[in-house]
Amino acid sequence: MSGPRIHVAADFTVGGDVVLPEGPARHVARVLRLGEGAPVRLFDGAGHEARAVIVEASRKRVVARIDAIEAGRGESPLAVHLGQAISKGDRMDYAIQKAVELGVAAITPLYTEHGDVRLKGEREAKKLAHWQAVAASACEQCGRAVVPPVHSPLPLAEWLSQRSEALRLVLHPGTAGALEQGDKPATAALLIGPEGGLSDSEVAAARQAGFAPLSLGLRILRTETAPVVALSLLQYRFGDLG
Known part of the structure; x- marks a missing residue:
């Protein structure tokens, strides 16, 4: 049945x-x-x-x-909290949908310096309800019984100040090895910047908050593609892919 x-x-x-x-x-x-x-x-x-x-x-x-x-089934042993810079149109929907399919535990949309989306009041509440519906719909499709929360949007600095995950990564060109640690973390935070990228001061703030740079090769990935690749690598290395 x-x-x-x-x-x-x-x-x-x-x-x-x-x-x-x-x-x-x-x-x-x-x-x-x-x-x-x-x-x-x-x-x-x-x-x-x-x-x-x-x-x-x-x-x-x-x-x-x-x-x-x-x-229910389908939950990863690695709980990843995705901080995703808010993007325009259906790019954000795509990022949320794919992150849920890839086992993300929570998502917080972020306001960043180079991000050009600013939501307030009723517009923000409406968008948040829409994103939560996108997450629930993705769960219907992929077989997860837990709908990961999409939290209210936050300024990046505020999100960084709340982080305590065992592994913290910011998508940024850097040295290889961010995923080479021996121990398997139970929790991780992943920061993805906007189309224009994170500013130097934002990257510095992330580093100050314990985030290591994660490089995904020589090609520049769109803001909605980046979480798909990064989450796939995280789940393969520490979670339940492969």
Whole structure:
């Protein structure tokens, strides 16, 4: 029994009914055209997965009844907190989506000197809700049962001051060897700059906060490509890729 995977922020109990949120309900009823008796998989975003069956399906309401609950899978032993400079358009969506697929544990969008995106008030709240939805959607697709939080955007200096991860890396041309340490860290922080790059003072501040430069070769990577490559290397070296 499989069916589509749907994120529902609810408490799961065997035999209990769960009303699907409006978006997924519309997708199930109108796009997939699933009716009563069709199997679905639900996950709560906090690590629980449920096998369920649709017991009510109308254009306005879809209800699933839970048959069984199990622990979710797909979490990496390496908890990476990604600090990603905010980029324009769908570049940020892409970075968040791929970071979630690659097992990131948390994401904080960052305001940087060369970043040209500045969000305030309602616009920031709206963007944050959108990014959180992107993360949840990526979990539906990739099989994770934990939706990593996308935190409220922060100025870079504030994010740096909060870091205590065992391994801290800033994407910046530097000496090789940042990933060559012998011990396997349980936590890591990864800093990715904007399209214009981090300023010299920002790189210096990151170094002061214990960040080692991570070089990804001679080609310049776009701001949305960089986290994909860096997270892949981190997961291969210390996590669950390979």
